[in-house]
Amino acid sequence: MNPAAYGEQARRAWAIARKDIRVYYLKGPVLIFGIFMPVFLFLAFFLGGRDLPLAFLLSGLVGMTLFFTATAVSPAIFPWEGQARTLERLAASPVTIEAIVLGDMIASVLFGIGVTAVTILIAIGLGLPLLHGIVLGVSIPIAACCFSAIGMLLAVPPTNVPSNIMMLSTLLKFPLVFISGIFVPLEQMPAWGLMLAVCSPLTYFTDVVRYAFSGAHHFPVMVDIAALALFALVFTAAAMRLHRRSMPRRM
């Protein structure tokens, strides 16, 4: 057995993911946050007198759910583990920093997909037809990878105080929601808003979800999926590289 081989490191990353799910995700408050946060945001807009169709808002809700759940916990895991000294245990074990990041991402992806599946079932239950299930099924894991990589990027600053990271995370996540075509259709956005929207991976996921449920879309579906995949790759590579650099400063 070569412990440094990719396959072996992937197996160890999976062990880290299982640990994360047990320790950080399967908690009442986390589950409640993951589900209720997007619902409350949706209700705020739905009941706020906006003249938008239910299909549009429910598509936005699915997008928000995946985005919020995939980035809900992952930014805080490194600071938590640094504080509890468990990160030192991982650092002293035969696991690369890339595998630790990958493990945290896998847990975040699974949590995001799980909660989003519930939201999709609610949307279908509210009478929204799922027109392109395969497209949605392909794009959700890619988007989940992309959003969890954003979560890992937020965890890069080498602080062991989780509240610092959560503050930073909130500062980034909320503006991103408002520029990504969730509450304002891309077609109604001013030019500067559209320029910001194309920089947000959430825009492409929201667009593809809207296509899956209503057939309407702003970008071609393949562009949406390719953009999500590209963002996922770039963010993942950046997260791994930056964590390699910041890890020693956490110890």
Added chain:
Amino acid sequence: MPNVIEVENLTKTFGAVTAVDRVSFHVRRGEIFGFLGPNGAGKTTTTRMLTGVVPMDGGSVRIFGHDILKEPVQAKQRFGVVPETSNAYVELTAWQNLMLMGDLYGLDRTRAERRSRDLLETLGLYGRRDQKVQGYSKGMKQRLILAMALIHEPELLFLDEPTSGLDVQSTQMILVLLRDLNTDGTTIFLTTHNMEEANRLCDRIGIIRAGKIVAIDAPERLKTAIDRLHRLEVSFDRPVSADALAGLDGVVKADRTGDKWRIVTEDPDLAIRSLVAFSADCGAAILTLNTLAPSLDEAFLRLTGEERP
């Protein structure tokens, strides 16, 4: 005996402070190497560099021939670490912590379960294996992290103050296990403040002061090396003359203290031989003969410059 750990000019700085200053030493296969030093001397920083937790600023560390910077995974696969502060996942049970470690070290599930059962039984935790670690006492946590470090049967074990603040039962359990492991061939790198522990366990001791190694040797040699003059204490079954004793080969000075003689010598071996020969020549049987070497505490205080004036 091949070297398991080879450290060359290891250096670590924090801002303007040089915490570890060009430290070099080696640890041989199968030995228990004690690493001693006062607080802030650089022990924990050195250990963290050896285990690949923090990078070094200069020098090199090779573990079983693997450079800890270039081949960290291969090096880490072959050792276990017991840090100073318990760092098991308190939200998991002892069993779950051990299974996690088994996975991180690439053990298959059958072997991980067998090792976990054996270790938990040896360390008296098997009955509490399904309890979350947050309910454990400090001693139980320390025993658990020892089990976690041993899950993959490492050839080298790093321990940082493993018995610090523990009750007698946990301390004894850990020390007995360390001796047994060493007997079975495990090399042990032990960082400790406890001189008695180091004295009883270690084959060799390295002493670090202000980031520099000031001595490396066997405990007994460290004790005797700090004084040029050594002391013996001898008693005979009948009176003997001070002049006769003082004139013996190897004896610098002989003072009577009660019914015993305190002998000062530069060469304890020669002095003892002379005393035995003197005993036979004058028919005065030796009742007691003791070498009064300095304790390891004294050696440590002398070498680290912390001796009281």
